[in-house]
Amino acid sequence: MKVLVGYATVHGSTAEVAQRIGNVLTQRGHNVTVADVKTLTHVDEYEGFVLGSAIEAGTWLPEFKAFLKAFDTQLGDKPIYLWVNCIRVLEEYGMSHVMDFYMVPDLLKKLNVRSRTAFAGKLDLQAVDWDERWSLAARYDGHAWPSNFDGDFRDWDKIDDWATAAANDLQAVVVKS
Numbered sequence: 001m002k003v004l005v006g007y008a009t010v011h012g013s014t015a016e017v018a019q020r021i022g023n024v025l026t027q028r029g030h031n032v033t034v035a036d037v038k039t040l041t042h043v044d045e046y047e048g049f050v051l052g053s054a055i056e057a058g059t060w061l062p063e064f065k066a067f068l069k070a071f072d073t074q075l076g077d078k079p080i081y082l083w084v085n086c087i088r089v090l091e092e093y094g095m096s097h098v099m100d101f102y103m104v105p106d107l108l109k110k111l112n113v114r115s116r117t118a119f120a121g122k123l124d125l126q127a128v129d130w131d132e133r134w135s136l137a138a139r140y141d142g143h144a145w146p147s148n149f150d151g152d153f154r155d156w157d158k159i160d161d162w163a164t165a166a167a168n169d170l171q172a173v174v175v176k177s
């Protein structure tokens with residue numbers, strides 16, 4: 001199946017996750033394009049989508065929202081698998097918090113999202129400028145200080161497992177239709 005792995009990133013760690021997911025899907029026989037959503041001008045050639053955004057200030061990046069708005073007709077009822085990269089998921093009840101508060105239901109309600117998840121991301125405070133630090137300190141909605149999560153928390157096995165499940169589900173969708 002022709003699949004787009006589209007991502008939105010500020011500091012690059014979500015792009016690396018996208019690349020990893022793309023590799024898993026390719027190994028499973030899909031014809032995969034990995035791309036920053038900012039670069040996309042049309043998506044009608046894809047039959048399935050694996051889409052992911054970094055989280056800043058408790059929500060998806062603006063270009064991720066813009067992508068879903070701009071292409072909602074082309075996405076139609078095609079299968080979508082959605083992930084976010086963040087640090088809140090590392091806290092107690094983090095996954096349910098992310099699902100309840102970091103998703104944007106208005107943008108998802110018309111789409112055929114077959115699976116959604118959150119991965120622990122990477123925060124490198126050395127690479128974060130003062131405006132971003134201010135935003136992180138003021139807007140992070142966890143219980144711990146965000147500076148407690150300065151590091152790379154990506155769990156590549158978890159990412160591989162989720163990508164494998166998405167690859168298998170995509171195959172099943174094709175067989176059914």
Ligand SMILES: Cc1cc2nc3c(=O)[nH]c(=O)nc-3n(C[C@H](O)[C@H](O)[C@H](O)COP(=O)(O)O)c2cc1C
Nearest residue numbers: 009010011012013014054057058086087088121122
């Ligand atoms: C300015 C800033 C704000 C952030 N806000 C949040 C937040 O509200 N909730 C959260 O869980 N993670 C937050 N994070 C953590 C990022 O989601 C995490 O570091 C992610 O892996 C970054 O992805 P990227 O490298 O692709 O940009 C924030 C990070 C930065 C730099």
